[in-house]
Amino acid sequence: MLFHVTMQVNLPPDMPKPEADNIKACEKAYAQDLMRKGKWPHIWRVAGRYANVSIFDVADNDELHALLSGLPLFPWMDIQVTPLAQHPSAL
Numbered sequence: 001m002l003f004h005v006t007m008q009v010n011l012p013p014d015m016p017k018p019e020a021d022n023i024k025a026c027e028k029a030y031a032q033d034l035m036r037k038g039k040w041p042h043i044w045r046v047a048g049r050y051a052n053v054s055i056f057d058v059a060d061n062d063e064l065h066a067l068l069s070g071l072p073l074f075p076w077m078d079i080q081v082t083p084l085a086q087h088p089s090a091l
């Protein structure tokens with residue numbers, strides 16, 4: 001199942017930089033592991049925002065929730081999920 005996911009990151013401005021840098025490094029490693037496994041085939045930066053638009057390819061809602069809630073940045077994210085279905089005009 002494919003899901004369109006928007007993640008808005010809201011790190012507190014007063015978080016110490018070393019702590020923020022460590023969380024971001026953990027996030028990158030976690031994300032790239034899922035990308036190598038084919039679970040996270042697309043990620044794009046939203047221009048002008050600390051946000052991304054991603055496509056997840058997972059078995060079901062429960063797998064998506066498990067992957068998203070495991071994100072190191074999850075406690076500081078607003079996440080919007082849109083389930084995707086086949087479009088009848090798609091080739």
Ligand SMILES: O=C(O)CC1=CCC(=O)O1
Binds near residue numbers: 028029051073
């Ligand atoms: O920077 C972001 O958009 C948050 C993020 C998700 C995966 C990753 O590597 O960074």
